[in-house]
Every structure is written in structure tokens, then in C-alpha cells.
Amino acid sequence: MIKDLVSFIDYSACAEVALALFVVTFILIFFGAFRLSNHATEKFAAIPLSDRIEDPRSE
Numbered sequence: 024m025i026k027d028l029v030s031f032i033d034y035s036a037c038a039e040v041a042l043a044l045f046v047v048t049f050i051l052i053f054f055g056a057f058r059l060s061n062h063a064t065e066k067f068a069a070i071p072l073s074d075r076i077e078d079p080r081s082e
Contacts, residue, residue, distance in 0.1 A: 059067070
């Protein structure tokens with residue numbers, strides 16, 4: 024019964040939906056990265072060099 028049900032499901036739109044979700048997410052992250060200030064960017068870049076645990080978004 025489940026095999027018959029699964030065989031009737033149409034997955035043809037899944038690839039297009041996945042691609043659209045990827046593109047939207049990529050654009051949001053891209054613009055979010057460019058909206059960061061220079062100070063925040065420098066604090067994010069310094070994280071691997073620091074031994075302290077800190078939140079780069081604070082201050």
C-alpha cells in the first residue's frame with residue numbers, strides 16, 4: 024500500500040523548489056555580509072586569533 028502511494032507522488036517540482044530556496048538563502052546571506060560595518064568585520068576576522076570567548080556583535 025505504501026509502495027503504491029509513493030509511486031503516485033510527483034517529485035518533479037522538488038528540484039526547482041530546492042534551487043529557489045538555495046538562491047534566496049544565498050542572496051540573503053550575501054547582502055547580510057555586505058551590510059556589516061567595518062568594525063564588526065574586523066571583530067569577526069579576529070575570532071580565530073583570540074583566546075577569549077566573545078560575541079563580535081556586541082559593542
